[in-house]
Amino acid sequence: MADTFSSHMPGLSSPAESITLIVPDDRVDLAYATRAINVSNTGNVRITTVSGTTETICIAAGVAFPIRARRVWATGTDATGIRGLF
Secondary structure, eight states, X not given: OOOTTTTSOOXXXXXOOOEEEOOOOSSOOOSXXXXXXXXXXXXXXXXXXXXXXXXXXXXOTTOXXXXXEEEEESTTOOOBXXXXXX
């Protein structure tokens, strides 16, 4: 498959290039900071942003919620099927 954009430098406004399953954890940061978070089932997601703010946000199923998260907490998270886009 040809990628006509392979010679372009990706930026924060570019589409995500990778997706990974996120297993919420109260002690461990994500391997990669997200550009967005997507969930299969609507619910609360407690996150710590790349700047260090920790808050709980509600994310609707099927929506790529644009947030630079470095941790997704188990405590306070009830959304399921969480994916990180980066």
